[in-house]
Amino acid sequence: KQEVTQIPAALSVPEGENLVLNCSFTDSAIYNLQWFRQDPGKGLTSLLLIQSSQREQTSGRLNASLDKSSGRSTLYIAASQPGDSATYLCAVRSNTGNQFYFGTGTSLTVIP
Amino acid sequence: EAGVAQSPRYKIIEKRQSVAFWCNPISGHATLYWYQQILGQGPKLLIQFQNNGVVDDSQLPKDRFSAERLKGVDSTLKIQPAKLEDSAVYLCASSLGTGGYEQFFGPGTRLTVL
Numbered sequence: 001k002q003e004v005t006q007i008p009a010a011l012s013v014p015e016g017e018n019l020v021l022n023c024s025f026t027d028s029a030i031y032n033l034q035w036f037r038q039d040p041g042k043g044l045t046s047l048l049l050i051q052s053s054q055r056e057q058t059s060g061r062l063n064a065s066l067d068k069s070s071g072r073s074t075l076y077i078a079a080s081q082p083g084d085s086a087t088y089l090c091a092v093r094s095n096t097g098n099q100f101y102f103g104t105g106t107s108l109t110v111i112p
Numbered sequence: 113e114a115g116v117a118q119s120p121r122y123k124i125i126e127k128r129q130s131v132a133f134w135c136n137p138i139s140g141h142a143t144l145y146w147y148q149q150i151l152g153q154g155p156k157l158l159i160q161f162q163n164n165g166v167v168d169d170s171q172l173p174k175d176r177f178s179a180e181r182l183k184g185v186d187s188t189l190k191i192q193p194a195k196l197e198d199s200a201v202y203l204c205a206s207s208l209g210t211g212g213y214e215q216f217f218g219p220g221t222r223l224t225v226l
Contacts, residue, residue, distance in 0.1 A: 004154070031212045043116075043203055044155070044217040051212050089154055091215075098210045099168060100145070102154030 002027045002094050006103035013080055014111050021075040021106045023090035028068045031093040035064050035075050038087045038105070047088075048075070052095070080110045114138065116218035118204050124224045130192040133221045137185070137206030143167075144181055145215065146189050147203040155203055161187065162210060191223075199225045 003026040013019050023033070032051045036044040048057045048064040050073070056065040063076040073090060087105040094101065117136040125131050137144050142163050147155035158177065159169040163184040172179070176195070181187040191198055201220040207213040 034215060036217075041222070043118075043219040044205075046214055046216060049214045091154075093212070095211075098160070099157055100215065102156070104152070104154045 002030075002092060002099070002101040004090065004092055004101045004103040006088075006090060006106050008106060009104065010107040010109075012109040012111060015080060015082060017080050017110075018076065018078050019080055019108070021077070021088050021108070023073040023075070023103055025071045025073075025092045025101070027094065028071055029095050030068065031095045031098075033064075033066055033073050033090060033092045034100075035062075035073075036089045036091065038089060044089065077108075080108075082110045082112050084108060085110050116204055116206055116216055118202075118218035118221055120221055121219060122222050122224075124226065125194055126226050127196055128193040130190065131194055131223065132191075133189045133202050133204075133223075135187045135189070135204030135218060137187075137204070138216055140208070141206035141216075142184070142209050143207045143213070144187050145205040145207075146179055146187070147205065149201045149203055149220070151200070158189070167210065194223075194225045196225050199223055 034049045035047040050066045061078040066073045087107045089105045091100045091102045144161045146158045149155040158172045159179045160167040161181040179189045203220045205215045205217045
């Protein structure tokens with residue numbers, strides 16, 4: 001069974017810093033990996049989707065990379081802002097069974 | 113484009129009562145998912161539909177949980193009877209299909225079982 005791990009569980013940075021969030025998974029048989037943002041009491045907002053054949057995706061200040069062979073993905077946030085404060089979740093879609101497996105998330109606080 | 117709609121947003125019930133949640137996916141999305149998210153954890157897939165057929169319900173506690181997606185559009189998730197440990201946020205998501213498609217989530221229903 002796929003296991004998805006996100007480290008650290010919580011991260012606090014001053015505004016303006018660049019930061020990296022990590023996601024690792026145990027089974028490389030995946031269709032894709034998706035990064036989400038979750039604000040308190042809200043649903044999940046999709047940030048980036050990387051297909052298994054891709055190495056990275058970019059959207060604005062966000063860049064996500066995927067190294068399928070080593071079972072790792074990173075989400076890079078440039079020039080962090082207080083509005084980036086949220087929990088960031090990664091999910092991998094297994095290509096044996098089509099299930100999505102989520103990590104437990106990284107809670108990010110950007111201090112003004 | 114309208115997003116995934118869910119109702120109610122909040123529900124408080126006593127243990128052993130029944131509760132139902134409703135989800136309307138994005139128009140044209142064939143695949144619909146129900147997740148359970150316990151506080152401090154990532155979402156856990158309960159059931160996945162492709163049109164009106166079940167693709168995966170391996171983690172659905174079938175003795176008390178049931179779900180249906182009549183006509184391949186809206187879906188209902190029911191818990192009967194509820195237990196204290198069912199307190200969680202229930203998230204509905206949809207995608208164009210299975211495979212490499214992106215998932216889109218609704219706002220969720222927060223269930224508290226007293």
